[in-house]
Amino acid sequence: MTDLRTIASNLLDKTVKETDLGGQKHAGKVRDSYLLGDQRLIVVSDRISAFDHILGTIPLKGQLLNQAAAYWLEKTQDIAPNHLIKVVDPAAMLVKNCIPLKAEFVMRGYLAGTTETSILRSYEKGLRNFCGHRLPDGLSAHGKLPKNIMTPTTKGDMGKHDVNMSKEEILASGVVSKQHFEAAEEMAYNLFAFGQKHAAEKGLILVDTKYEFGVCEGQVMLIDEIHTPDSSRYWYQDDYATRMAAGKRPRSLDKEYVRRWMVDNHGFRGDGTPPLLDAEVRVEAALRYIENYETVTGSTFTPNTEDPAARLKKNLEGYLK
Ligand SMILES: Nc1ncnc2c1ncn2[C@@H]1O[C@H](COP(=O)(O)OP(=O)(O)OP(=O)(O)O)[C@@H](O)[C@H]1O
Ligand SMILES: [Mg+2]
Incomplete structure (x- = not known):
């Protein structure tokens, strides 16, 4: 072989x-x-x-x-x-x-990210509101958030960056109806909790992920991909705590x-x-x-x-x- x-x-x-x-x-x-x-x-x-x-x-x-x-x-x-x-x-x-909903549903369990617009960089710059969620002082880089949060973005066309938004901003813009948004939001929370539990059983931390939903036959359903290493961050669980204590970045997969x-x-x-x-x-x-x-x-x-x-x-x- x-x-x-x-x-x-x-x-x-x-x-x-x-x-x-x-x-x-x-x-x-x-x-x-x-x-x-x-x-x-x-x-x-x-x-x-x-x-x-x-x-x-x-x-x-x-x-x-x-x-x-x-x-x-x-x-x-x-x-x-x-x-x-x-x-x-x-x-x-x-x-x-x-028909894809014109928003992406990003779920986060940790303070993580690489880009300037990431929740981590935003927090490090002193901002305490991210996509409508209030974040307490004293969180550590790559540490767990007090609870899972959904931080939606616009769905940028090819070549355009997705923009972070709050639920209220998305609803006010009218690109997604409240009914569709809330159906997707509830599924996103439940899918993410399931993904975290499943990953933990395999020795991994599902840090954050992005879902897309669409409407078909009058129903909101999950489309595109789910929990892949492209749409999600995964960290190894075994040395997470020791690396955090040593001020090191978690190992990712x-x-x-x-x-x-x-x-x-x-x-x-x-x-x-x-x-x-x-x-x-x-x-x-x-x-x-x-x-x-x-x-x-x-x-x-x-x-x-x-x-x-x-x-x-x-x-x-x-x-x-
Ligand atoms: N069941 C579906 N019906 C209609 N469109 C779908 C369905 N599943 C996925 N899509 C769309 O197909 C495209 C898949 O492309 P791809 O995953 O390369 O994503 P992208 O939108 O270019 O970028 P990214 O996922 O990185 O934000 C997306 O625009 C997605 O919304
Ligand atoms: Mg995609």
Whole structure:
């Protein structure tokens, strides 16, 4: 059995940067989706985005994210209805086409973040109100918040940054109805509590995450992805307390690895042209996505080593006819 590092290295020049399967395509930062009447085919590319820039590709990422999302969607269907119909390729799923709510529902359990607009930087600058939530003095960087909070953002169009808002501001702007917002808000709190509990059983802390909801058949449901290492922060539980006591940052198991590489090696925090990811960071990132998948699901990841572009075409052409 070839080891995963070698498999990921061998796939470095076979990653899926973009797809062109015909039909009506919508390209997000990471997902390409194809409208099929009242359904939608979501293909998870290998693209990685951070600081709102697409940085390049990570081998196996599409498969890992698609399978991670499918895992969590199945586990949480009793907490929130969701869009999943069927997984149709290691990196693609068929879903119900929904009208996305024009807000993103960010859930936070800790004072964390890297960007200037993060709750951590905002708190460090002395602000004690974040998205309408009052924060007490005396919280530590990377420490637990007094309780989980939902801090919504606008849903920025491609190339635009999402803007932090309070619930009241979102409702006043009229982009989402109160009824839809509150249905999504309740599901977000419940999904996050479930995710935290499940992660804790696996030795991880689910620090924060972002959900998207949409309306379909008159019902608000969870769409897009859930609890993936792209949409969430995960920290290792075992050395969290000792690292905090020593004034060290928690160890993460998510996309933070790539963000840190950009900050530490290139001083890049989102402004200007992002540096190119080298082969080593791309493989290391793949190994971290794999570790997250295996830890969270408790099962071994089986990488698909076919050429992903050819495989997607073969598995999906029947849907796109
Ligand atoms: N079931 C669905 N029905 C309609 N649109 C969906 C559905 N699921 C996901 N989408 C949309 O498909 C797109 C997926 O793209 P992607 O995940 O790459 O996100 P993005 O919006 O570009 O950025 P990010 O998720 O990082 O904020 C999103 O615009 C999302 O709202
Ligand atoms: Mg998305």
